[in-house]
Amino acid sequence: MRQWILAGALVAAGCGHAHEAEVVSSYEPRATIGQTFTADTTRLAGDAAAGDAGLKALAELLDGQLAAVGQLRPDKHEADHIDLAADLPAPGWALHVRLTPKAEALCLVTIEPVATQPNEHAVDAAPWSVQDAFEMVRRRAPTMLPSKLPPMDPARFARLRAEAAEAAAQGRDPSLSPSEYVRVPRPISREGEDAPYYVPPGPAEESTPEK
Numbered sequence: 001m002r003q004w005i006l007a008g009a010l011v012a013a014g015c016g017h018a019h020e021a022e023v024v025s026s027y028e029p030r031a032t033i034g035q036t037f038t039a040d041t042t043r044l045a046g047d048a049a050a051g052d053a054g055l056k057a058l059a060e061l062l063d064g065q066l067a068a069v070g071q072l073r074p075d076k077h078e079a080d081h082i083d084l085a086a087d088l089p090a091p092g093w094a095l096h097v098r099l100t101p102k103a104e105a106l107c108l109v110t111i112e113p114v115a116t117q118p119n120e121h122a123v124d125a126a127p128w129s130v131q132d133a134f135e136m137v138r139r140r141a142p143t144m145l146p147s148k149l150p151p152m153d154p155a156r157f158a159r160l161r162a163e164a165a166e167a168a169a170q171g172r173d174p175s176l177s178p179s180e181y182v183r184v185p186r187p188i189s190r191e192g193e194d195a196p197y198y199v200p201p202g203p204a205e206e207s208t209p210e211k
Contacts, residue, residue: 032122033131033178034112035138041105043144054105058144059084062097062109065140068149069133070095071157085114089160089197091168092117093130095137111138125175128184128200129164156193163197172199 041054044061059075062084066072070086073094084097094116100108113134114120126134140147152160167173176184184200 032112032124033126033134034110034122036108036110037142038102039107039109039142039144041107055082055099055101055107058107058109059099061144061146062099062137062141064151065137065147066095066097067151068147069136070152071154072151087116088113088130088133089157090127090129090164090173091161093126094120095130095133096120097137097141109141111141123175125177125180127164127168127173127175128181129173129198131176131178131181132198160197167197167199172202176200 039058041058044054044057059082063072063075066084066086070088073085073087076083076085080100082099084099085094087094092115094114096112096114098108098110100110102108111134112122113126113130115123115126136149164173187195187198
């Protein structure tokens with residue numbers, strides 16, 4: 001299966017109190033689309049953070065980033081990790097984040113788009129909008145900064161979901177590999193909540209000369 005190594009900076013962090021708001025990031029070869037990095041939660045809760053304070057702050061920050069690209073689900077707290085997720089406008093797709101606490105206030109963060117049918121699973125290809133949502137969150141998450149975009153309100157999500165469902169039914173929103181995704185022409189502007197669901201142009205549209 002094709003492997004994709006996500007590009008990213010490798011930022012080293014020290015031990016104990018020498019963390020000083022650094023993010024320890026490591027990127028490994030994956031057979032599916034995703035990114036894993038290790039975050040220092042004292043960036044959010046301070047060196048005096050104890051217990052779950054830093055983890056809670058990190059979960060809230062990432063929930064905000066997920067809410068900007070889809071409809072946020074309730075967090076799922078397990079014995080050794082927390083799962084965050086948002087349903088995306090493309091039917092049958094979601095963006096998943098897992099937080100796994102580590103020693104010294106560090107937290108392993110895994111971000112990946114997932115297909116929800118028949119059961120949720122990682123993928124090596126996804127529609128353009130799904131990969132775009134993943135790129136927005138995976139670039140923002142290691143900065144430990146809030147999302148630049150507001151949460152997606154239910155009305156906007158419903159509109160985008162309807163447009164996405166229509167595009168999928170017409171076969172205009174195929175799954176793309178990461179290498180295909182990066183070659184797709186981008187929309188002229190992403191600004192504005194009234195922007196329609198973006199569907200990559202097909203071969204006929206790309207080859208049509210401008211008049």
